[in-house]
Amino acid sequence: MSTDVGELARRTRAFIQEQVLPVERELIVAGRHMDDDVRVDLQRAAREAxxxxxxxxxxxxxxxxxxxxLAEVLEAAxxxxxxxxxxxxxxxxxxxxHLLAAVCxxxxxxxxxxPLLRGETRSAIALTEPAPGAGSDPSMVRTAAARVSGGWVIDGAKHFITGAEGAxxxxxxARTGDGGTTMFLVDQDNPGLRVGRRMPTLDHSxxxxxxxxxxxxxxxxxxxxLGDVGAGLRYAQVRLAPSRLAFCMSWLGLAARAHEMAAAHITGRSSFGRPISEHGMAQAHVADNEIDIAAARALVRSVARVLDTDGLASSTARHGAAIAxxxxxxxxxxxxxRVVQLYGGLGICEDHLVARFLVEARGFRIYEGSSEVLRTSIARRVLRAHTTPAPAAPIAAAPASAAPTPVLESR
Known part of the structure; x- marks a missing residue:
């Protein structure tokens, strides 16, 4: 690659520091609404930079x-x-x-x-449904698409659809017969698509x-x-590894910034006659943060190299992305x-931002696969190599009504 990634990461961090952080403070402290006007202004500034x-x-x-x-640059962003x-x-x-580039x-x-790549538009992806529909288990999709003359008719309800307002x-x-699922590109102005209320979630950014x-x-x-009929869940797997890794990159950047903020804060504030930074318990928090950040950064960059070498559909890359x-x-x-704890009472006040960082980060352990579901997938891959195949059983005629049970990798 001809791009000097280190220099680009430095310029990205400078851009964030100079032009994005003031807007972030307005959103958190002044309660400014995060909308497409904000996005368009920031992306125009990013192009100029x-x-x-x-x-x-x-x-x-x-x-x-x-x-x-991307691991370096998106951490900076x-x-x-x-x-x-x-x-x-x-x-x-x-x-x-990633998905469209691979399939469309x-x-x-x-x-x-x-238009999405140029920043002219935004998009959404609608998988998650109200119970008893799909959540962590994508095989539970209940939204259905029926073939009609010249196309398809989709019926169903989704929720927690990120970015849907204004996409x-x-x-x-949607499910498309024989137990399979298919992806469809639905324009925002389609009269059959209705974006309902914006759900009141912990994160606002x-x-x-x-x-x-x-x-x-x-x-x-x-x-x-989008792609082949019936291959929707297979395409969803193609999307997951790079999406999960991008989440890791960007949230790691926020954790690193908060760590720096806390170190500066406790160096300049005293208690019991000396700077907080000289207290052993505070130093333990700082050391543990440094260890977590270093380990996370090494893991992310290692998986990024695997993804570049093996490709989006690689089982090795998916396994690594799930671990990361x-x-x-x-x-x-x-x-x-720990950062909130180091700030003390100020840490729970959004004037100092770190309270909002903590609240916003809570969803990271759920989005793109909860930690519990990912642990199940990781363990299954490990144990699969150590499982002895069962002896072949006599083949018996199956009842006419029997249907194969789909085996799906958890998201």
């Missing part, structure tokens, strides 16, 4: 980084809650960019992918919020099918919790 589009190809005005380069949005590499758009047709790329299009995952979305008699043409996401999500939480 030459740090826009880590995932966007150079020919479309971006930086065209691989995952190894992640030093602000809204930094990834400013450089056009925030969820769910980052994962959708040339016409779909022109209509949906390229140009939504990738809807995502443009478009987390919304309820309903598909009611929603007609889409055959050209709206589980560890980093919990390490970031530990770091931010």
């Amino acid at each position: 030459g740090v826009f589009g880590p995932l966007t190809p150079v020919e479309l005005g971006g930086l065209g980084l691989d995952n190894a380069g 992640g030093t602000s809650l809204i930094g990834p949005t400013a450089v056009n590499c925030a969820a769910p758009d980052d994962g959708n960019m 047709t040339r016409e779909q790329a022109e209509r949906h992918l390229h 140009a299009f939504t990738i809807c995952i 995502a443009a478009g919020g987390h919304c309820e979305v309903t598909f009611a008699d929603c007609f889409v043409p055959d050209e709206a099918v 996401k589980t560890f980093v999500a919990e390490a970031v939480w530990r770091v931010l919790d």
Whole structure:
């Protein structure tokens, strides 16, 4: 790669420091609403600073980084809650960019992918449903798409759909007969798509919020099918590894910034006759934060190299991304919790930002696969290599009504 990634990371961090952090403070302390006007202004500034589009190809005005380069640059962008949005590499758009680049047709790329990469639009992906629909188990999708003349009709309800309010299009995952699922590109102005209320969640920094979305008699043409019919969950797996790793990169950046803030705070504040930084318990928190950040950074960069070498669909890359996401999500939480403790009473006041960092980070342990589900997937892969196949049983005729049970890797 010809790009000097280290220099780009430094410029990205400088851009965040100078132009994004003042806006972040307005959002947290002054209660300014995170909307597309904010996003567009920040992305315009990122272009002018030459740090826009880590995932966007150079020919479309971006930086065209691989995952190894992204690990450094997105960590720098992640030093602000809204930094990834400013450089056009925030969820769910980052994962959708990977997915569309791997699956979409040339016409779909022109209509949906390229505007997304250029920052002209935002997107959403609709999988999660109210109970008893899909959550951590994507095989439980209840939204259905029926084939009709010239296309499909989608019916179903989704919720916790990040960025749905104001998205140009939504990738809807729906069941399409024979137990399979299919992805559909649904434009925001489709009369069968309704974005409902923005759900009141702990985190407030995502443009478009987390919304309820309903598909009611929603007609889409055959050209709206993304990839092959029935392959929706397989494509979802392609999206997961880079999306999980991007989450790790950006949240690691926020943890590192908070760690620096806490170190400066306790050096300049005294208690019991000496700086807080000279107290052993405070030093223990600082040391543990340094250890967690160093371990998380090494793991993220190692998995990024595997992803670049083996590709998005690699089982090795998926396994590594699951490990990284589980560890980093919990390490970031530990770091931010210690930072709040080091700030003392000021740590629970949003004037000093770290309280908001902690609250916003809580969802990281759930989004793109909860830690519990990921641990199950990790353990199954490990144990699979040590499982002795059972002796072959006599083949018996199955009842006519019997259907195969799909075996799916948990998200």
